[in-house]
Amino acid sequence: MRQAGDLSCAPSIDAQQALARAEALCQQRGARLTDLRRRVLEIIWSSATPLGAYTILDVLRDDGRQGAPPTVYRALDFLLAQGLIHRLASLNVFTGCRRPGSHHSGQFLICRDCGRVSELSNPAIDELLRAETDARGFEVLAQIVEILGRCPDCLEEPTRHD
Amino acid sequence: MRQAGDLSCAPSIDAQQALARAEALCQQRGARLTDLRRRVLEIIWSSATPLGAYTILDVLRDDGRQGAPPTVYRALDFLLAQGLIHRLASLNVFTGCRRPGSHHSGQFLICRDCGRVSELSNPAIDELLRAETDARGFEVLAQIVEILGRCPDCLEEPTRHD
DNA sequence: TGATGTTATGTTATAGAATAACATTTGTTA
DNA sequence: TAACAAATGTTATTCTATAACATAACATCA
Known part of the structure; x- marks a missing residue:
């Protein structure tokens, strides 16, 4: 690859x-x-x-x-x-996991073309989600944030745009 | 149920x-x-x-x-x-889908105990994710936000806390 | 050391989720 | 009605995951 x-x-x-x-x-x-x-x-x-x-x-x-x-x-x-x-x-x-030790759910960017994955860790996203669940009295056990798309490298390669 | x-x-x-x-x-x-x-x-x-x-x-x-x-x-x-x-x-x-018409990805709270699902639509979360992907030059095709936990009703029922 | 209990792995079978490939039917348009 | 396109029927298979039970490895203590 x-x-x-x-x-x-x-x-x-x-x-x-x-x-x-x-x-x-x-x-x-x-x-x-x-x-x-x-x-x-x-x-x-x-x-x-x-x-x-x-x-x-x-x-x-x-x-x-x-x-x-x-x-x-x-x-x-x-x-x-x-x-x-x-x-x-x-x-x-x-x-x-790029950040072992802290049991976190992670946030992922997944490239459809090359398959590579980038693990984000944006606290603001976690905080927003937390605010939403707190406001509803919902207890969080696990959290999934996955974004499927095309990474910058693959965007540069028109032949891969199927 | x-x-x-x-x-x-x-x-x-x-x-x-x-x-x-x-x-x-x-x-x-x-x-x-x-x-x-x-x-x-x-x-x-x-x-x-x-x-x-x-x-x-x-x-x-x-x-x-x-x-x-x-x-x-x-x-x-x-x-x-x-x-x-x-x-x-x-x-x-x-x-x-609770909001058909607008093709959106949605954000979901899923109760582990009763199985019910709440569909959120928090624009701030979308914006934060968008900011992250934009900053990285990542083109978004699909977005998954799912939170597994326990809803307020099920939290009130100790017998269900297995 | 050996008996005992626990944890990890081996093994067979099966359940659950999704699609490939091709046949048939239904609907639409000329 | 002929011809094409869209939708559904049908059979088989692939991929993902777990149940259930057997065996092996490890730990602890009498």
Whole structure:
């Protein structure tokens, strides 16, 4: 896949850094980042674009590992619970969290053309949503903000405008 | 299912009104609101909570109609294209649009306990998101804002707090 | 150390959501 | 009525996710 500029406003964190950070966080928390879970996190971080569960399963099998769908989904559930990855509901895919440690819902810009995802973190948006839910007496458990569109790089490439 | 207060800030629109409005809009546009499409819209509006495609299919079959998944999905695609319903990506369900006519993305509060959905329309949220995307040169094609939580009515019922 | 309980993973089967591909019917227009 | 376009019927398949139960790994303590 062609290269695209980094869509994230945060400094790019590569797989190595993400794994190290995950190790540290899990140790702090007494959560067990097992081989399988670490490998799934690594697979996710090694991809330029979010991955579906079955794609991750394929990679695990390429590793020579045994595995069925529950294998992957359980690892994903763990990583989600630890706030190490996000699930993009609009695409049924998973992407590494750029701000692990703070369990946040995140706000995402998803490019339809190159598939890359930018994770925003605009407190004003959170505050507005919070004001709306507070005013209604609605208790928030999870929050999904996903914007599908075309990133600046892909907008420059007319051939990709299908 | 137990009754819950209206979560929507807009006046409650019942199925009859929604159908009449859909008729008018489709006529204006030269879009064909066929028997099947009208019936699917009616099924959606007749439910207090959003419905999945296969639930709608079951109702169609109870009607004595023939049908397979594509039957439903094609009708849903039409209704989505006309802005008469919304799809909630986090639950894979469909709900009637309270503001048909203006093709908007909508913002939704979804109660985990009673399943009811409130459609917000806070321009400030849209503006903030727009500012973010504009600043990044990101072209928006679709926007998803869904908040999962517990509505005021369900918060009053401790037995439901599982 | 070994018994016990807990957590994680393996395994099989199935449920749930969505679409591909092609056939048939219905509606519209010439 | 012929011809075309739009809508629906039909069969099969793909993709996403979980249920249920078996086994293995790890931890704790007598």
